[in-house]
Amino acid sequence: MSSSSSESLAELHWQHDLLGSIEVGLAVLDHQYNVQVWNQFMENHSGVLPSDIREKCLFDFFPEIEKDWFKAKAESVFNLNSAAFIIWEQRPYLFKFATNRPITSASDTMYQNITLFPLASLSDKVEQICLVVYDVTDEAINKKAIEGLNKKLEHISRVDGLTGLYNRRYWEEQFEREYKRLKRSGQEASVLMLDIDHFKKVNDTHGHPAGDYIIQTLAKIIQTAIRETDIAGRYGGEEFALLLPYTNGENARIVGERIRKLAERFVPVYEEKEIPFTVSIGICEFNASFDTHMGWLEKADQALYQSKESGRNTVTLI
Structure with a gap:
């Protein structure tokens, strides 16, 4: 095996390790919303293998995503070359994933914060966007619990x-x-x-x-x-x-x-x-x-x- 091939394999190996070890979801989409990258986090929580979803349309696998709403959000990233954000207070989740702790958690569904950021080519044209999915279930549940307690205290005070x-x-x-x-x-x-x-x-x-x-x-x-x-x-x-x-x-x-x-x-x-x-x-x-x-x-x-x-x-x- 040539040294260049070995280097390519080594690069692929550390990239695979990196995508698999980080505790956030990563999905790269092209302008037709076909999936280019699907990391281990997304595979584990969705049950969808990278080999099954790669080059396939995201909406075919996740009907819970409101297509028109998501496209409007994503188009701003493609066209303006700037990031967009989706927070759980606005929309509890993008992907309907089960929570990591179904027995002890107060929620069956994972609360998510989402970042969409552009991936520009050498010509500075945005041909792909990356979705970063953060599991914020604990944060959301704690905040909702505090809000619920505050409402109870407000009620008691009245x-x-x-x-x-x-x-x-x-x-x-x-x-x-x-x-x-x-x-x-x-x-x-x-x-x-x-x-x-x-x-x-x-x-x-x-x-x-x-x-x-x-x-x-x-x-x-x-x-x-x-x-x-x-x-x-x-x-x-x-x-x-x-x-x-x-x-x-x-x-x-x-x-x-x-x-x-x-x-x-x-x-x-x-x-x-x-x-x-x-x-x-x-x-x-x-x-x-x-x-x-x-x-x-x-x-x-x-x-x-x-x-x-x-x-x-x-x-x-x-």
């Missing part, structure tokens, strides 16, 4: 643990935001304040766990009586606040009466004991003359006080 309604702090934030919007738009909206009549007697007679159960029961009644666009919160103790956007006072009174009647008719049973209860409700429709959102809320609280003074189990629109 929600009252006993009732599942918004807590006072978050409800007031939403209420103030809606007030500012109404000041600009002049649209209709109403706010309701309500609490459980003689609640102290419930606690004294049946105990605080029974009182908590009654509070939870009223929260469920409220949720069944209002729309998804309405904003309900536990304002404190046995007191609740409701914001009804796009609702005038008379329509808010209908909602208030619905809640009052449901509470009156439903008799909760706690530890085999019936604990009937009623609620008093105060309502105030938005008026542009209110200087602050709390001034609006105080009017609803005054209406609630009137309901209490007039015998309870009453709805008052002020």
Whole structure:
């Protein structure tokens, strides 16, 4: 064997070793999207041998690749002689490969970052592009887990643990935001304040766990009586606040009466004991003359006080 042939074989050998040892996928495509190079990473994860895919169209082997989208991405690399990138946040994967750790991983599919870079000829014309496939499954799963945890923490910070309604702090934030919007738009909206009549007697007679159960029961009644666009919160103790956007006072009174009647008719049973209860409700429709959102809320609280003074189990629109 001549020395030049030996050198060629040696060069092919180290190139093969290099392509096989790196922990990224490499695929070289010509302008017809036929595969020219297919390294060991791509073979291992796809199950497709280099000898089977070489000089064959990539799309014939991987129907999950959106052909028009990928061609548009690749054409910019061919025509502009500059790299392009695909990150997993935009598209979880290009090739639908199984994850390296199917038992311990939280994902069945490998998340991938992809780099497409041009391979210019001696004439500087881009006749081939190289796809580099990075396995970023661990990074993606960790980031998604952190995002999920942050969402849970955000939810916990907004929600009252006993009732599942918004807590006072978050409800007031939403209420103030809606007030500012109404000041600009002049649209209709109403706010309701309500609490459980003689609640102290419930606690004294049946105990605080029974009182908590009654509070939870009223929260469920409220949720069944209002729309998804309405904003309900536990304002404190046995007191609740409701914001009804796009609702005038008379329509808010209908909602208030619905809640009052449901509470009156439903008799909760706690530890085999019936604990009937009623609620008093105060309502105030938005008026542009209110200087602050709390001034609006105080009017609803005054209406609630009137309901209490007039015998309870009453709805008052002020």
